[in-house]
Amino acid sequence: MPNLEGKVALITGASSGIGAATARKLAKAGITVGIAARRLDRLEELKSDIEKDGGKAITIEMDVADVKSVETGVGHLVAEARTIDILFNNAGLMPLSDIDEFKIDEWHRMVDVNMKGLLNTTAAALPHMIAQKSGHVFNTSSIAGRKVFKGLTVYCATKHAVTAFSDGLRMEIGKKHNIRVTCIQPGAVSTELYEQISDPVARQQMEDLRTQMTFLEGDDIADTVLYALKAPTHMNMAEMFVMPTQQE
Numbered sequence: 001m002p003n004l005e006g007k008v009a010l011i012t013g014a015s016s017g018i019g020a021a022t023a024r025k026l027a028k029a030g031i032t033v034g035i036a037a038r039r040l041d042r043l044e045e046l047k048s049d050i051e052k053d054g055g056k057a058i059t060i061e062m063d064v065a066d067v068k069s070v071e072t073g074v075g076h077l078v079a080e081a082r083t084i085d086i087l088f089n090n091a092g093l094m095p096l097s098d099i100d101e102f103k104i105d106e107w108h109r110m111v112d113v114n115m116k117g118l119l120n121t122t123a124a125a126l127p128h129m130i131a132q133k134s135g136h137v138f139n140t141s142s143i144a145g146r147k148v149f150k151g152l153t154v155y156c157a158t159k160h161a162v163t164a165f166s167d168g169l170r171m172e173i174g175k176k177h178n179i180r181v182t183c184i185q186p187g188a189v190s191t192e193l194y195e196q197i198s199d200p201v202a203r204q205q206m207e208d209l210r211t212q213m214t215f216l217e218g219d220d221i222a223d224t225v226l227y228a229l230k231a232p233t234h235m236n237m238a239e240m241f242v243m244p245t246q247q248e
């Protein structure tokens with residue numbers, strides 16, 4: 001099992017949900033966590049909780065859709081922690097609506113954050129892993145990155161892009177640079193994700209889902225990340241499709 005003590009992780013979307021839960025678990029395992037998002041107040045609270053538990057956290061105010069902000073954030077983490085061993089590309093949003101509602105601004109935001117944001121952080125962090133010939137990249141795709149659902153069309157398009165990018169990245173940097181790539185594809189997780197849905201019908205549909213099953217928790221996905229990290233280094237958990245037992 002790889003020794004995780006003293007490793008450095010950059011986690012995007014760390015101010016809530018899956019990212020915050022993963023930051024807590026990784027810090028407990030002895031990893032220094034660079035916690036990145038736009039809401040600095042939430043990151044400061046998380047850092048204080050992690051430090052109370054004896055962990056190490058570095059807050060990074062970062063908008064993944066903004067290349068300069070990403071470069072500055074990654075530079076700050078490397079200056080403080082020396083390198084990046086683990087990148088968790090997790091920031092994302094899901095403002096759902098039917099295509100004929102033409103919520104074009106929301107389509108663009110999903111492309112900018114879920115797809116281009118992930119490319120921006122990968123471009124900024126990967127050279128540090130390449131330089132040390134080791135590392136692990138995690139990308140949060142979704143069940144929506146495996147199949148398409150009506151009403152989630154643009155979100156599905158962005159998450160299919162994440163799945164495709166993950167597999168290509170794995171093939172390009174696994175053998176050449178000894179870097180693992182894991183694509184995580186969760187089903188429904190209980191987080192703040194549904195709160196940004198501006199379309200009342202789509203919002204209600206997602207809220208109704210909660211009454212039909214027990215959702216996963218952010219902690220469940222955090223455990224998945226830790227499981228993949230702890231696998232022997234010759235073993236890459238390339239895809240992890242994690243579903244609530246009752247979700248079809």
Ligand code: NDP
Pocket residue numbers: 012013014015016017018019036037038039040042062063064065090091092093094113117140141142143185186187188189190191192193194
């Ligand atoms: P949350 O809404 O709780 O977390 C989303 C995170 O993304 C927040 O920390 C938010 O931080 C961050 N974020 C959003 N926009 C930006 C931006 N421009 N720059 C930097 N950070 C940003 O939801 P989840 O934890 O559920 O979402 C995490 C990932 O999991 C997403 O990629 C989502 O698509 C995916 N996912 C979620 C599922 C679910 O059912 N919840 C299922 C499958 C996948 P801030 O606003 O502070 O910037």
